Amino acid sequence: MPAERLLPNTEAEDLLKLTREIARDELAPLASQYEEEERFPREQFKLLGRSGLLGLPYAEKWGGAALSYEVYLQVLEEIAAAWMSVGVGLSVHTMSCFALAEYGSDEQRERFLPDMLGGDLLxxxxxxxxxxxxxxxxxxxxxxxxxxxxxxxxxxxxxxxxxxxxxxxxxxxxxxxxxxxxxxxxxxxxxxxxxxxxxxxxxxxxxxxxxxxxxxxxxxxxxxxxxxxxxxxKIALVALNSGRLGIAACAVGLAQAALDEAVAYARQRVQFGKAIMDFQGVEFLLADMAAAVESARATYLEAARRRDRGLPFLRQASIAKLVATDAAMKVTTDAVQVLGGAGYTRDFPVERYMREAKVPQIFEGTNQIQRMVIARQLRVS
Known part of the structure; x- marks a missing residue:
């Protein structure tokens, strides 16, 4: 399970609790089947809308929840841990609303934003x-x-x-x-x-x-x-800065899911008379996976807090996207290794996690582009 959250208030704690319930009861049980069938989860997005989760970082007057990015991204992580396609979809929807929310006229916001944030539209x-x-x-x-x-x-x-x-x-x-x-x-x-x-x-x-x-x-x-x-x-680039944080949070959720699966398997899988988690080779592998997950989470949360305080966060967003998505690729690959032959089969979700971990290194700006952004920011800082 993810590390204990340090949330800013009771309202945020209640929201994260609701998100975990939805993720556990409504998303996770369907993920493998829908992914195997290549079936688009439209009803699940409508459920997120009815639950108030499609407009979290936007103003209440337009139908949002006026939540900080620090909280919104943790919600996103929980959803991605249950079902990566839905987590990425929520991140994309949030980014799709950004241009209107930040650059639209008041008349345009009043006309379009409530429906976009209210849950019926994707x-x-x-x-x-x-x-x-x-x-x-x-x-x-x-x-x-x-x-x-x-x-x-x-x-x-x-x-x-x-x-x-x-x-x-x-x-x-x-x-x-x-x-x-x-x-x-x-x-x-x-x-x-x-x-x-x-x-x-x-x-x-x-x-x-x-x-x-x-x-x-x-x-x-x-x-x-x-x-x-x-x-x-300009609108596109500014939107991508925040969108990269969404992908970072999703990647951490995916890595956390892979770590949880690997730990559960290592606890119950017995070889040579003891659980494989008791072998140093496996326990060190799991320890490195846990360190990667928590380090990646810290990078996206720090970037989000800078954004919430109105501080520059371009470099931190690129670092978070780079670190989190590279970590997800490594952690999911190692999860397959922990499960051995079982991890290479579709009887366990880690093979799907490994396949899903590749594209976050590519979209919202490849990780090579993130390195260019980070280096450019270092030159001018």
Whole structure:
């Protein structure tokens, strides 16, 4: 089980208790089956919405809970420990609401945010393209103004919730001025000319649909522009700073689940007349796994506390994402090793955890990009 939490108040303690109950009773029992069937957990996201968990860090006046990131991320960790696809999905939804919450006008917030945070709608974040992943400023999906609408053409790639989301926070090119020519549109899923391609065939997170979104003459009302034209790239980068903390928390949850499974197995698996946990080779492996989990948790919590205090946290967010996702990959791999041959079978969840641990090292900025961000911050600090 995770280390004892140091939560700021009773309300936060009650929320985390509720989250653990939902994770234990409603998410964990379904995770293996849904992942094996590549089945999207739409009803589970609706459950999170009814429970008030889809808008935790946003203002109460718009339908959120006005919680600190320190608390929100711990909720996210608990959900990811039970079911990584749902944890990542919650993180993506939260990031998809960011542009509107932070850069939208008051009229736009009043019109759109309550439904987005209230639980019935699920969001997606459409930034990447097949040729513009780490180099997001190279995106080419184009939006041309036509009266009181934009006409959008292009293809977005690697979109979490593609084809299932109710809205897409979409970065488009409104001029040829490089990164300065990118703008942000809030696009409804039922927009004519918008469609999802066939889902990607992935190694892990198979319950979380990932696909291209195709814009073919899609008409988006101009009042769906968030911020000013040309501000989209800045919006995208700022959103990713917080999104990386979400992925870090999810990675810690996944690593914690793998550690718990490995410890439980090592306690009951007997070889040479004693539990394998009593052998130094195994107990040291488990000790290193526990140290990695708790160290990673500390990095994301420190970054979250800086964010909550209004301090710069770009470097700390990149460190948290880097440390937590690398730790998850190592811990899940070691969990398979602890279980031996059993760990390589689908009779135990650690083989799935290991597959799921790979992609957090890639999305929200690869870990190579995180190292570049950290180094750049060191140069200017």
């Amino acid at each position: 969001g997606a974040y459409a930034l990447s393209e097949t040729h513009a992943g780490s180099d997001a400023a190279a995106l080419s999906t184009k939006a041309v103004r036509d009266g009181d609408q934009y006409v959008v053409n292009g293809t977005k790639a690697w979109i979490t919730h593609a084809g299932h989301a109710d809205f897409y926070t979409t970065m488009v090119r409104t001029s040829d001025d490089g990164g300065k020519g990118i703008s942000c549109l809030l696009v409804d899923a039922d927009t004519p000319g918008l469609s999802a391609a066939a889902p990607e065939r992935k190694m892990g997170l198979t319950g979380s649909t990932t696909a291209q979104m195709i814009f073919d003459g899609a008409r988006v009302d101009a009042d769906r522009l968030l911020g000013a034209e040309g501000q989209g790239f």
